[in-house]
Structures are given as structure tokens and as C-alpha cells.
Amino acid sequence: MGRLLAVVLGAAAGGGFPQWNCGCPACRLAWAHDPRVKPRTQASIAISTDARAWVLLNASPDLREQIAANPVLQPLSERRDSPITAVVLTGAEIDQIAGLLHLRERQPFSIFATTAVLGALDANPIFSVLARGVVAREPIPIGESFFAAPGLAVEFFAVPGKQPLYLEGDDPELAIETDVNVGVEICADELRLAYCPGAAAMTPALRQRLADADVVLFDGTLFTDDEMIRCGVGKKAGRRMGHMPIDGPDGTLAALSDIRARRILVHINNTNPILIAGSPERQKVEAAGWEIAEDGLRIEL
């Protein structure tokens, strides 16, 4: 029987928690070091079958700090090396790709992503600091299984989402399935973990994919669709940003109430009241059987 290890390197949505320029109620608690909240870096998961070689799911802008906080990701030899052997990208948002810039210095590893996500890297010459002769860029179609490391099979699956903000036009299409926002299924023998940090809506196919997993790490960005507007820190509803709410009749709790998997909310926005211990929103989420990811959470299957 196989083994599948996952470490949550970062549990926050884009900007992290607290966010550099935010004074919303949860961020104010975090800036004040209130014990009811724990700071979180931007979302990324490390996966391994043997605790020696690690595959990252997305490369967060906070990756250097995340490596410092997680000794399993630190070099072992007296020269240059790293236990990080691959990075799997589920999209091309800043919080999913900017951390690649931390992985410079001519260290070999592989980047696995869809053609659209690799295209976003290709369009930015700054990523050529990862020289193509050193860091392989491997295009992977949705629905095609590949090995990101020995014994670690990976498959991208379609998820309703949106274009990255810096690529979208004036009138972006919302909640469409494209290969610039995908979920990822990790299989080690019969063990399955699904990671889906951004979903604008639930579909029958997405629900079935999550229902087949042992562990689901799912989009926990916003508790309610109008949360950022009510906090006075944004003008966009959650779905407009590519994220379905946790609460409500068509929210995540309702959509995934009866799947068997261990369910964990991740990619949590700084405005989300589930970040605050004791809040009614956190109580509701926990009563529904969900865990709330925090940095350093270890999952062993």
C-alpha cells in the first residue's frame, strides 16, 4: 500500500493574511497579533510519497518564507541542491506562479502545467531566469495523467473559473471552464487527494471528482459572495473573482455536504471570518465537518 504526504505551506488567498494594505476586521486582529487569528502565507501545498522528494502544487510569492518554515524542503548537501523536484501549476494568477522567481539559481526541476498557464509564463521574459535547459516546462492537457515524481500520478481536471486579473479584458467571461484555471488530482496507488484552490461554481463532473477523493482541499476564499463589498475593501463579488462562496444555498457547504472525503478549506481570503477562532462562521463550517487549513498542516494518507 502506498503513502501520500501533504504539507500545507500556505493557506491564504492572494495577498496572504494579513494582506499588506488591508485594515479589514480580520487583518486588524492579525496586525495586532491577536491570539484569535493565525497569520497565513499564500496558498501552496507540498506533496510527497517518501518525505524525501517533494512536488509543489503552485508556487506562492511567499515560497522563500515557506521553505524557511519547512525543513523538509531545505537542501541536504554541501553544494547546491533541493528536495523540490517539481512544481505543478493550477493557474497563472500571481499567487500561483510568482514563487517560481524564488526558485532561480540554476537548480533543475520540472514545471507541469496546461498550455495556457505555460503560455502566461512564456509571455513574461522575467521567468526566463529559470533557464529552459535547466528547468523543464512540461505542457499537460486536462484529463491526461502524468507522473510528477516516481509513484505520484497527477491529473488536471476542469473547474469553472476566470482568467487571471492581469490577463482579463474589460468584459471577462465568468465561470467558464478553461485550461487557465484547473483543479489537480494526486494519486499514490489507491490514495487520492484533490486540490482545487479556485472554483467559481460547482458542476456535476467537479462534484464527482471530489467525491472520489480521500482528501479534498477546496476553495475557501470567501464565506459570502458579497463579503469584500461589505468589508469596504473591494467592489467585486466573489464569483466575479472566480470563487464560489462557502455559505448559502449554492455555496460549498451545501454542494459538498455528503461526500465521504476529509474536507479542508484552503486559499482563504483575509476578509473571511472563518479565520477568527470562535466566530459564528467558523463554528458553522466546523459543524458541517470541514477543517480550516493553516500553514504547516500535515496530512498523511
Place this chain on the structure above:
Amino acid sequence: MGRLLAVVLGAAAGGGFPQWNCGCPACRLAWAHDPRVKPRTQASIAISTDARAWVLLNASPDLREQIAANPVLQPLSERRDSPITAVVLTGAEIDQIAGLLHLRERQPFSIFATTAVLGALDANPIFSVLARGVVAREPIPIGESFFAAPGLAVEFFAVPGKQPLYLEGDDPELAIETDVNVGVEICADELRLAYCPGAAAMTPALRQRLADADVVLFDGTLFTDDEMIRCGVGKKAGRRMGHMPIDGPDGTLAALSDIRARRILVHINNTNPILIAGSPERQKVEAAGWEIAEDGLRIEL
């Protein structure tokens, strides 16, 4: 009489200390939490005249962590805002510009840089996450004074250097003065601070500029030109990377032995033995009257 405050947000060269994939002697001490070394994030300085509004010199990839470590840079209001009002860029290396990606979320501030440095941003659509209607990009010629904040006059000056790695061709020109690598002089009334994190060689004009300052924060990347080769972690000499050595007959100690300014080494590479307390190299540097920057160092004029 004016007042000039500076905080070293990060004192390390590109990659930081320790560097994610490095097992050189100093990094091994840092990974082991040896008390002889202090970790350092990538080089950036915050400047202010009133301790309320702050101007950053370069935007390091570690900027989010640096804001978390420095309460003066954290938001004060209940909505979105920031005491960071401007970023002045002295080059377009990853460790000078990638931190701009942390400053997204539609927060107004100004970027001041040469045309060549702004051109490197323009060539990468990922930086359009800083919408031009929100974040101004101000081109500034070398030698022309401008105000980065009220009472804070800034001037770029020429420094021998090289192109950023991700822009250079197969046969890069070395130690040439271009506007893609500059130094910066900060003046508040008669107080002067010079920041020069990358210099491939000393010139009479550069030396005079530094001699006229009250405080100099200068390129402390490498102690010796062949340091990375001898550590077994690189194939390039220091000057090839745009950095003159600290030691030796044409090194920084010799070139700036008799200027009156308070002298501080910054942008220190992870291989540099001055990072290790008690090392002969650190003793030599300190005996020559230099300080060694560390994260959080405050300078008040």
C-alpha cells in the same frame, strides 16, 4: 534642520540568506539556526523624513515578509491603505523588482525608475497587475533630481554594472554604465544617504558621489572575486555578476578607505564569510570601519 530615517528591510543579495537551494558553509549554519549567523531577506531599504510616509528603495521578493517584520509599513486605517507611498528602483534584477507583485490590490503609489528599468517592467505583462491608472510609473533620467515624497529629494547616479541575468545575451558587456543599474542618492535638506547595492567597479565619479554622503550603503555581495567558484556553488567570478569584491587591492575596502561617511555593507551574498560572527573576514571589514547590514537596522540622521 531635516531628518532622514532609513530601515534596512533586507540585507542579503539575490536569493537571500540562506538561499533556498544552497549548502555552502554559511547557509549550512543558517539552516541549522547556528547563533553565529542571522538570516537575512533580500536587499531593500525604507526611507522616510517623518516616520509616517515611507519610500522603498527596490522591491524585494521578500517584501511581504519585510512588511510583517516592520510595523511602520503596516496599514493604519480600517479600510485599505499603506504608509508606502513610492518605490524607487535601482535596477531590474529579480531581487530588485519582484516584490512589486506583493503590492497589488489597487493601492495607489508611484514607481520611480530609469527608462530602461521601466522598460523591463513593461516587457512583462504580469506587472500590469499594478494597473497604470492606480500605480504611476515615472521615468527619471540619471542625474536629474526628483521628489519621491515631500522633502525627500532623490537622484540616480551612474554605476558600472551589468544587464539583469534574464535580459543578458550570450556575451554580456561587463562593468559598463547603463541606466539599467544605477545608484541612488537621497537628500533631506543637507542630509545625504547613498545606496548602491550593485557596483562592478569603482570610478572617480562614483567615489566622489559616495565621499559626499553622510551614510553609504554599498555593494557587499562578495568578499573575494572567486568566492562562489571556491565554494563550489557557481562558475562565475563576482565582477562577471556585476559586483566588485570587498577585499583585495581593487576591492571596496581599498577604494573607499578614506571617505568620511558612515559606511555599511549591504546586498550580502549567502557565500560571503562576513555573514559569520567571529570570522577573520568580518573582523577585517569591521577593523576597516565598515558595518555589516542586517535586517531591521535603523539609521537616523
